[in-house]
Amino acid sequence: MAAERTLPNLWHATAPAAPETRPLSSDITVDVAIIGGGFTGLSAALHLAEKGVTAAVAEAKMIGFGGSGRNVGLVNAGMWTKPEDLIATLGKEVGTRLLRELGDGPSLVYQLVEKHDMPCEAVRNGTLHLAVGPEGVKDIQDRERQWKTFGAPVEVLDANRATALTGAEGFAGALLDRRAGTIQPLAYARGLARAALAAGAQIYTDTPLRSATRAGDLWKLSAGNGTITAKSVIVATNAYGDMLSQTPWTSYTQELTILPYFQFATTPLSDNLARSILPERQGCWDTGLVMTSFRMDQQNRLIFGSVGRLDTLAEGTHRAFAERSLRKLFPALGDIRFEYWWDGRIGMTTNNLPQMHVMAPNVFSVSGYNGRGIAPGTVFGRALANHVTGEPAALPILETPVTPDPWRSMKSAFYHVGAQAKHFIDRRF
Structure with missing residues (x-):
């Protein structure tokens, strides 16, 4: 991941301390490996653990390092795209389902805050x-x-x-x-992490993903100073996907401006x-x-x-x-x-809507919240947890292939x- 300037971030100064975590230093086996310790990955870890599914989060830096710790902190309903435009893009059935799920997204966030007693300035x-x-x-x-x-x-x-x-x-x-x-976004991310750990999930920080190989029906991920073997993988790095450059899923980052x-x-x-x-x-x-x-x-x-x-x-x-x-x-x-x-x-x-991909067998990702990370990240984390465990509920959006945007660098x-x-x-x- 490219080095960034260290700036005085209010959320880092005022959030409660993060739960104690450590880098991965051994070889572990879990049902689901999650790459990225932001809203999506931590929501997925929490919901998987509450189902009794073993899950491990590998975060290259620290909990909420990316957008989750830099967010404005608005817990918005829906997407920036207007409802009629969203339905015109996705179709009536899928569009209506996404509008319903994300319209209820703030309720899910505030329910989790209350249930797990998260001190995160929630208003x-x-x-x-x-x-x-x-x-x-x-x-x-x-x-x-x-x-x-x-x-x-x-x-x-x-x-x-x-x-x-x-x-x-x-x-x-x-x-x-x-x-x-509104919410204190980093405090909320740390609250999700604390709740996920309490439910039985594993979280490893300072644990960048180094490589990913397929071995039969399993994935073997080299991360930090160890390996994670898992049947399913959730990639939840979104705009901070630099860590994927050494994996088969590098194209994931090429669709985002x-x-x-x-x-x-x-x-x-x-x-x-x-x-x-x-x-x-x-x-x-x-x-x-x-x-x-x-x-x-x-x-x-x-x-x-x-x-x-x-x-x-x-x-x-x-x-x-x-x-x-x-x-x-x-x-x-x-x-x-x-x-x-x-x-x-x-x-x-390119269409200002999230994209859900099956990057490889049993490798799932959601990217592109287009400035609406808190509620959609929480909703899609739960949805991916349900999906990888075979829940019959439909995902909020349909799977699409990764489509790199050739103009992304110029637009950025x-x-x-x-x-x-x-x-x-x-x-x-």
Whole structure:
């Protein structure tokens, strides 16, 4: 895996300690091997262990190293794609099933949090999709109409109500989705890991996958300083699939365009300011061409995010944009000081929907959450656990072949450079 800059990540600073794990240093045999210790892999491990199925997670770095520890922390329902477009792409039967499963995704997340007593700042007061201008209002009105045909508790709010719920100036309205909420994402990932271990799963950290070979009906995975022999394998690395380069499944990473996303967190706000900004603690994102997001954490830090990577050349541009944006949205903030900043990767697919693959006999993967990792990762982890154990319930989506995107590198570079250029000029006046 390519080296990354070490940045001061708020979630790492405030999450409860991870459960004790260690690198794999021996040869083990389990029913299911899981590659990747994020939302999907840990959800799969937990649900398998609760069925009495032996499972081992091999994580190249630490629990939640990838997107699960860099997430905005919005527990959204559904996908970014509108319901009618999703059904047009997948067909009525599969599309309706996926909408139902992911529409109920936040409920599954919050049920697991409660069941396993996970300290992860879970708040379920909904999310706000904020409209930028008249076109944004049309967009959220269309989303409201489509989701209501599925009985979803969504509501378009006018500009005054949007201002009252956010404390922010300049939005033309908002779509309130009461199914959704916010969470401390790394704390949730660590909570899943702790619950999985308690149920009997094995988790090995600092254990990169080195190779995978087929021996009869079994897979033999060389990982860390040992081997895992298993009948089935779940590949759950998504946008952080660099570790697969030495395996037969390397093409898995070639279908994802990487969309970088950064976040800046302020120092804790005063009580007066904290009461005026997001008083009900909804998480927010907007309809802008280059999306931005903001939310509060439990310690009253205001967290602002947008598209872009915090490399040494781009960090200053994105930092200045974040400062200008917060001053424009919340003029009462005054002097803005950032205490934490970090970035991550979002795995985007060509149709903006997750892809489920059978990479080889008994090797299963799901990739491409397109910015919706928490609830879909939890849902698909459970679905894959059910699938590998022969549960009759249908998967939320159908299997498709891996289809590498020949433009992925160019698109990834465009997102990085384009966001930097836009943020250099945006909100200066």
